[in-house]
Amino acid sequence: MEKFHCLECDKDFKPGDWICMPGVQHRVATKRYFMDDAPTVTEWRDGRPYINKGASQTVILNIPPERMIREGEQTTRLPGGSVIFIRVCYETADPEIQFHLDRKAGLCTEQRWREVYLNDDEKFQIKNLDLAAREQRLVDRENDLLSSVKARTREVAKA
Ligand SMILES: [Zn+2]
Numbered sequence: 001m002e003k004f005h006c007l008e009c010d011k012d013f014k015p016g017d018w019i020c021m022p023g024v025q026h027r028v029a030t031k032r033y034f035m036d037d038a039p040t041v042t043e044w045r046d047g048r049p050y051i052n053k054g055a056s057q058t059v060i061l062n063i064p065p066e067r068m069i070r071e072g073e074q075t076t077r078l079p080g081g082s083v084i085f086i087r088v089c090y091e092t093a094d095p096e097i098q099f100h101l102d103r104k105a106g107l108c109t110e111q112r113w114r115e116v117y118l119n120d121d122e123k124f125q126i127k128n129l130d131l132a133a134r135e136q137r138l139v140d141r142e143n144d145l146l147s148s149v150k151a152r153t154r155e156v157a158k159a
Contacts, residue, residue: 001014002014002015002099004026004028004095004098004099005028005029006020006026006027006028006095007027007028007029007093008020008024008026008027009021009026011026013026013095015095015099018095018096025094025095025096026095027093027094027095028093028094028095028098029093030091030092030093031091031092031093031098031101032089032090032091032110033085033089033090033091033092033101033107033108034088034089034107034108034109034110034112034113035058035085035088035089035106035107035108036106036107036108036112036113036116056085056086056087056088057084057085057086058084058085058088059082059083059084059085060082060083060084060085060104061080061082062080062081062082063080063081063082063083063097063100063101063104064080064081064096064097064099064100065080065100066078066079066080067080081097083097083101088113089110
C-alpha cells in the first residue's frame with residue numbers, strides 16, 4: 001500500500017487522506033516530473049538548429065481530477081485542477097498531484113529524461129555549464145589559498 005509522509009504534521013497517510021488541517025493539504029517532499037514527449041521549437045542559432053525547450057509550456061488538465069465530496073445529504077462537486085509543465089518539467093510538494101502524476105502516462109523521472117530526451121547539443125551545453133562551474137570553484141579556491149598565503153607572508157614579515 002502506497003504511503004506518503006507529511007513534512008508539516010510529520011504523519012504518514014494513505015492516498016485519499018489529503019487533508020492535513022481544515023482547509024490545508026498535507027505537504028510532502030518535492031518531486032519533479034518530466035514529459036517524455038515534450039514539444040520542441042526549433043530555432044536557428046549561429047547557423048545551427050537549436051531546440052529551445054525553455055520556451056515550451058504544456059498544460060495537463062484534470063490533475064487532480066474532479067471530486068465529489070459528500071457531507072450528509074449534500075454532495076459538492078470539487079472541480080479538477082491543472083498543472084503546467086514549464087521547460088518540460090513540473091515540481092510539486094502536493095501529494096494528491098503527485099499521486100495522479102505517478103499514474104499518468106507520458107511522464108518520466110529526471111534521470112531518464114536526461115538520458116533519453118536531451119539531444120547531444122543539450123548534453124554538451126550542460127556538460128559545459130558543469131565544467132564552467134567546476135573551473136570557477138577552482139579559481140575561487142586558488143584565490144582563497146593565495147590570500148591565505150599572502151596573509152601568512154605578511155605575518156611573517158611583521159614578526
Ligand atoms: Zn500533514
